[in-house]
Amino acid sequence: MPCTGLIFRRPIPADYERVVGVMVAWWDGRDLRGMLPQIFFEHFRSTSLVAEHEDELIGFLVGFLCPDHDDEAYIHFAGVHPAWRRSGLASDLYRRFFALARASGRPLVHAVTGPLNAGSIAFHTAIGFTILPGDEDVDGRPVSADGGPLREHAVRFELRLDEAHAGQGGGP
Amino acid sequence: MPCTGLIFRRPIPADYERVVGVMVAWWDGRDLRGMLPQIFFEHFRSTSLVAEHEDELIGFLVGFLCPDHDDEAYIHFAGVHPAWRRSGLASDLYRRFFALARASGRPLVHAVTGPLNAGSIAFHTAIGFTILPGDEDVDGRPVSADGGPLREHAVRFELRLDEAHAGQGGGP
Numbered sequence: 296m297p298c299t300g301l302i303f304r305r306p307i308p309a310d311y312e313r314v315v316g317v318m319v320a321w322w323d324g325r326d327l328r329g330m331l332p333q334i335f336f337e338h339f340r341s342t343s344l345v346a347e348h349e350d351e352l353i354g355f356l357v358g359f360l361c362p363d364h365d366d367e368a369y370i371h372f373a374g375v376h377p378a379w380r381r382s383g384l385a386s387d388l389y390r391r392f393f394a395l396a397r398a399s400g401r402p403l404v405h406a407v408t409g410p411l412n413a414g415s416i417a418f419h420t421a422i423g424f425t426i427l428p429g430d431e432d433v434d435g436r437p438v439s440a441d442g443g444p445l446r447e448h449a450v451r452f453e454l455r456l457d458e459a460h461a462g463q464g465g466g467p
Numbered sequence: 468m469p470c471t472g473l474i475f476r477r478p479i480p481a482d483y484e485r486v487v488g489v490m491v492a493w494w495d496g497r498d499l500r501g502m503l504p505q506i507f508f509e510h511f512r513s514t515s516l517v518a519e520h521e522d523e524l525i526g527f528l529v530g531f532l533c534p535d536h537d538d539e540a541y542i543h544f545a546g547v548h549p550a551w552r553r554s555g556l557a558s559d560l561y562r563r564f565f566a567l568a569r570a571s572g573r574p575l576v577h578a579v580t581g582p583l584n585a586g587s588i589a590f591h592t593a594i595g596f597t598i599l600p601g602d603e604d605v606d607g608r609p610v611s612a613d614g615g616p617l618r619e620h621a622v623r624f625e626l627r628l629d630e631a632h633a634g635q636g637g638g639p
Binding site: 305330332334338339341342359361362363364369371404449452 | 502511513534535541543573
């Protein structure tokens with residue numbers, strides 16, 4: 296991954312508009328913008344990240360420390376510019392979040408993706424997540440019905456942090 | 468407000484489906500379900516409430532203690548069954564959240580509503596919220612552009628808890 300001009304930082308509220316401005320393109324035309332309310336860019340900034348290359352937004356991760364479960368951190372949304380896929384950027388964002396979760400005493404990290412998002416599923420398992428048991432199977436993968444407005448199904452991931460995930464940045 | 472058979476409790480994950488199942492009807496046909504991701508019913512239950520009357524869902528409030536601002540609590544979404552409007556139920560839900568915010572050392576409570584939701588604006592000001600300054604005016608009210616997918620405007624409310632808001636339930 297080229298490092299020149301690459302910056303990781305906490306988001307500011309104005310980044311919300313930049314992120315929702317790229318989401319449809321980054322998600323191959325799927326409009327998931329409604330799943331990312333602006334409040335995340337107001338109230339969860341200390342556990343979120345944006346990545347920029349020469350002032351262009353190339354990645355983001357929105358997460359939080361689960362208020363109801365004091366051993367757990369949750370990655371709500373993460374995205375990488377299509378031109379930066381397979382560059383290690385997503386791993387880098389995740390590893391930075393892992394370091395933050397560990398530093399906050401949260402050994403358990405959860406994340407969720409859609410059952411048809413094969414790239415996301417491959418990424419999560421490659422970085423060390425386990426797929427949690429679900430209510431049913433889709434394409435041989437356990438998925439959970441989340442009961443949402445669109446009756447979405449979700450693949451749920453869990454990763455227990457240990458020394459293997461202690462790295463700050465870098466990644467495969 | 469009739470008290471027989473009225474129960475307030477923390478939500479369980481299964482309440483998510485019940486809540487999104489009534490939202491369109493409770494919001495007069497507007498579909499705001501996308502603004503309430505399921506994760507709130509997994510990770511913010513300790514700062515959320517549902518109200519039931521004889522096992523029927525009649526109200527809910529979803530809030531959290533702002534992770535990035537340690538003096539602040541935020542009410543993300545609250546709704547009341549149309550038949551229970553003006554019964555004091557919304558006030559009751561809010562006052563229970565105020566008590567929780569106070570007990571958690573959060574003297575500042577924020578909430579947001581749409582600029583066209585006159586009932587919600589009247590409710591928030593009646594219960595003691597102040598409308599925060601915005602970027603522009605809609606119908607004489609200060610509103611902020613939130614830069615969201617639909618370029619929604621929002622009326623932002625703030626309430627500083629003092630002895631006047633110490634009550635647990637009841638309300639006007």
